Amino acid sequence: MPKSEFDRHMLEALVCPRTHRRLDYDAERQELISKSAGLAYPIRDGIPVMLIDEARVIEP
Numbered sequence: 683m684p685k686s687e688f689d690r691h692m693l694e695a696l697v698c699p700r701t702h703r704r705l706d707y708d709a710e711r712q713e714l715i716s717k718s719a720g721l722a723y724p725i726r727d728g729i730p731v732m733l734i735d736e737a738r739v740i741e742p
Contacts, residue, residue, distance in 0.1 A: 688725045
């Protein structure tokens with residue numbers, strides 16, 4: 683089964699649920715990065731999982 687691709691146009695509508703700031707797309711890791719919150723939200727089957735409990739903490 684081919685991996686679903688994330689639609690980059692969604693970045694215009696999505697913000698970090700913790701900080702309400704913009705997100706950066708990491709295509710290699712399939713994550714949306716919130717530098718302001720220090721969190722990485724996973725993208726599964728092309729769908730961003732925008733739950734703080736599902737986010738990975740990233741080092742500054």
